[in-house]
Amino acid sequence: MCGGVSHVYVHGLNLGHASGIRIKSAQGRGGYVKDIYVSYVFLRNVKTAIVFTDLYGEHPDSLYNPNALPHIHKIYTQNVQGNNITMAGNFQGLSGYPFHDIFLTNITMNVTFTKIVWNCSYVTEHSESVSPSPCEELAQNKSQSSSPV
Numbered sequence: 203m204c205g206g207v208s209h210v211y212v213h214g215l216n217l218g219h220a221s222g223i224r225i226k227s228a229q230g231r232g233g234y235v236k237d238i239y240v241s242y243v244f245l246r247n248v249k250t251a252i253v254f255t256d257l258y259g260e261h262p263d264s265l266y267n268p269n270a271l272p273h274i275h276k277i278y279t280q281n282v283q284g285n286n287i288t289m290a291g292n293f294q295g296l297s298g299y300p301f302h303d304i305f306l307t308n309i310t311m312n313v314t315f316t317k318i319v320w321n322c323s324y325v326t327e328h329s330e331s332v333s334p335s336p337c338e339e340l341a342q343n344k345s346q347s348s349s350p351v
Contacts, residue, residue, distance in 0.1 A: 206234040215243045222251040222287075223279060226258040229296060232270030238277045245284035251311055252279060252291040254301055254325070271296060275303040284311035290334055295324030306332050306340060 212223075222245050225235055245251050256272055274295065284290075290311050295301040306329040313319050313334055322337035329340045
């Protein structure tokens with residue numbers, strides 16, 4: 203992702219023994235990921251259910267601009283169920299350039315024993331009806347609208 207990805211609709215996934223919902227980028231990629239709508243997903247036997255990271259760290263060659271920052275925003279994830287999940291979510295934005303307008307609604311996961319259920323750094327916005335309860339950064343409920351999906 204170095205140009206941009208937008209207006210993606212994901213609906214009705216059934217994932218097992220694989221990665222969950224994942225958006226990945228890195229400093230030096232630039233571009234954007236926005237207007238992403240994910241709904242009605244069932245996960246089973248997944249290590250991390252939802253991963254958004256700007257710390258992916260891979261680049262196609264050495265000619266990238268290390269100052270190019272990815273812009274991750276307006277991501278709507280709703281109606282997700284998970285069984286035998288090791289970690290509910292891992293959100294890793296960049297210092298000074300956090301993920302924003304991230305919406306989690308109606309998400310229920312059966313998380314197996316783990317020390318960290320949610321990991322969040324440099325992400326803000328809204329969650330509603332999420333179990334187990336998300337990290338503080340996602341539980342702020344700043345927005346009135348939970349999802350246009």
